[in-house]
Amino acid sequence: MWTVALATLLVLQAPATTPADQAPKVVITQPDESKFPEITVYFELRKPDGTFIRDAKQSEFKLMEDGQERPILGFDSPVTLVTKPTTIVLVLDRSGSMLQHGKITALKRAVGSFLDDLPQGSRVAVIAFGSQIRVACPFTTDIEEVRSSVDRITPGGATRYFDAVGEALKLLGDESGRRAVLAMTDGLDTDSKRPVEDVVAAAQRLGVPVHTLGLGEGDEIDTESLNKLAEGTRGQSYRAKDAEGLKAIYQELADRLGSTYSLQYQTDRKVPDGTLRPIKLFYAEAKEVGESAVFIRGMVVPAPGWSRLFLVLVVSLSALAALPSFWKNTQSGKSAKHLMENGR
């Protein structure tokens, strides 16, 4: 009896498994509440083989905020003619060890081809770190300027990877729209003042994904921390053994940045009230729902129209303030009498 049931179950499941293998999952990379009450959600459709679906339609999506469906007001897919510019900070390792095995040349070449593949209009800044962390190139849309500033980087010094990522996040703090940090290193972080958890928290606050790239083999790299940083920020952790691998990764990243969808919806919060709104994004063919949460800032809520309540509060507080004098006056009748009797 059980065997039959099991066999039936297997048979029933068998045809479903094949397309499910190809079924993409929805990955929300970044919710953005800066234009409250309009929320922008950036996401991608990632297939199990690592490629992306770029031509999904708005009608195939459904968005829920805190269990309630919200209408999608705007939608941009990667194939839409108007590309949404992306703001990217490249964090590049220029520690002394980059001199070995021609790693610095490989990095410059990989970044060069990455810049060629980027969607047009992308804004890029470069942070190079050794013992010191400096902005090698401030935000610009001029790709040639970025390229030449990357070419000018010379290696030397220790590795302050997490501090450098922290600086990159600080740069992105003033930017809006689709943002990402691509942070590359070839060794163990030796000199950072900030722990990785601190950097993850900062990235989560901004809603910025940090993609981490480790160049090198074995325990030259702190794989665990790089994974933690990427996973905690909805980014991806990559690992390259050599120049070719590095180039392939940067290409994939450029590809990924060109595969991002965005949609807008209006939150059901009428005022920014400092609450966390869970979001679920359903795609018709996906086996995995995209889940995220957007935090709507608002420590003190600007909720207008409470004049009546305000009056009630002020009147009751004033009444409380007047209470002791009132009580005193009713008492003073007695005490005056008392004083008279005692003959002051």
Added chain:
Amino acid sequence: MIATRFSTLSANARQAYEFALAGAIGAVFGLFFYVELINTSSIWLRDALAGALIGGAIGFALNSAGPLRDGAWLTLARATTWGACAGMIGGAIGLVIGEFILGGFQGGLIGRAVSWSVLGLGIGVSQGVAYRSREKLIFGLIGGGLGGFVGGWLFEALRQALGNRTDLGQGIGIALLGAGLGLGLALVEQALRRVWVQVINGRQEGRSYLLGRGVSTLGLDEQATVGLFGDPAIVRKHAEIAYANGQYTFRAIDGNARSRVNDFTVGDSHALKDGDVIELGGTRLIFRSRG
């Protein structure tokens, strides 16, 4: 003596009560101004302005409570200007930092409580700094921090319980924050004061005035250390209490005005000790000195 002690206790309680209510009223007014006047989409600018309004209103209210009861308008203007300016700065900084912290917590009961506590701390610090008093700073911190924590917690709890209704919870929450600050600042004064006089009867009954090392003046003068108003028998420059060599000495300045200590008319001067009752016109004050 027992009667005196009793009246001191109730006067202290009344002062703390008044300060707490003043803080609460100031906070509610500040929040009202913010909600009705500020309309900007930038969250940080809005936060800074909200903090400035709330902090400024609390600073104003806390510093106006005493002079307002005395009817000392000059003192009122001076004290409230300082208190309000400092409160505005402290509130603005506190609210912006609090917003960061709330972001770190991603909202929630504890997040709201901690962030509001930081707002209270900011305003508390400002009151200490305005008077360059370490004690005021510490008690301002305690009162503001605790009041803000409880207020923020209650706000979030009420918001969640009432189906995201923000007005009631926030109104009560901010009143608690202000009350905590007022209570903290009143208690610090009572706990840490060394030498002071307290009014026993009349319009200013219960009010106490700290005496510094130097000459403190008593009289109808607005500039007086102990400004006594509402008693027609008190003259502009009535008397003074001077400190020298570890001793506070009472002197009657105006010979025609009635000045007595412990029911005896004071000729030239009288060395004061703790518990002495000074009588100026029809107003009686008790001299207190600790340690």
